[in-house]
Amino acid sequence: xxxxxxxxxxxxxxxxxxxxxxxxxxxxxxxxxxxxxxxxxxxxxxxxxxxxxxxxxxxxxxxxxxxxxxxxxxxxxxxxxxxxxxxxxxxxxxxxxxxxxxxxxxxxxxxxxxxxxxxxxxxxxxxxxxxxxxxxxxxxxxxxxxxxxxxxxxxxxxxxxxxxxxxxxxxxxxxxxxxxxxxxxxxxxxxx
Numbered sequence: 001x002x003x004x005x006x007x008x009x010x011x012x013x014x015x016x017x018x019x020x021x022x023x024x025x026x027x028x029x030x031x032x033x034x035x036x037x038x039x040x041x042x043x044x045x046x047x048x049x050x051x052x053x054x055x056x057x058x059x060x061x062x063x064x065x066x067x068x069x070x071x072x073x074x075x076x077x078x079x080x081x082x083x084x085x086x087x088x089x090x091x092x093x094x095x096x097x098x099x100x101x102x103x104x105x106x107x108x109x110x111x112x113x114x115x116x117x118x119x120x121x122x123x124x125x126x127x128x129x130x131x132x133x134x135x136x137x138x139x140x141x142x143x144x145x146x147x148x149x150x151x152x153x154x155x156x157x158x159x160x161x162x163x164x165x166x167x168x169x170x171x172x173x174x175x176x177x178x179x180x181x182x183x184x185x186x187x188x189x190x191x192x
Contacts, residue, residue: 002080008141012054012078015190019065021080022055028076029146032068033154036165044155046107047073047147059087109153123158128175130156135185145154145181 030048154164177184
């Protein structure tokens with residue numbers, strides 16, 4: 001195992017890099033992302049916070065490379081483990097195996113939830129859901145956005161202009177106040 005410190009905006013690994021290590025976020029934030037070859041549009045697969053990992057969900061697949069890149073969003077401390085050695089530990093330890101299954105199940109449910117939201121909800125609803133989740137995570141209705149608005153737009157499956165309109169719509173409804181990157185949630189959006 002190695003522990004590495006990485007600065008903001010630096011690459012942790014690249015798309016198609018060999019899947020020879022698993023990366024755990026000890027401190028900081030990392031985005032897992034990819035770009036469309038034709039348009040250079042970015043797709044953010046996940047945003048990792050403390051305790052989350054890149055590569056765990058790929059360990060028991062046939063993939064030999066990462067299908068996404070990882071870029072550090074804030075100064076971060078990362079634990080790296082050799083994938084083959086970690087896989088052997090998991091295969092020989094029933095508790096680790098159960099924990100891995102739980103981690104992958106939760107990841108799968110989260111991705112299901114996001115894909116459902118892309119189809120069935122508006123950008124304003126997706127934004128509010130994201131902000132409510134962050135409010136619960138921080139334990140406060142007032143918090144700073146932890147990622148750029150451009151990254152947030154990509155994560156929510158939209159463009160910056162549409163995200164800006166969604167913020168304005170939620171402000172007009174009295175759901176939130178936005179001051180630069182500071183958010184104050186006032187109430188939940190009601191289904192009409």
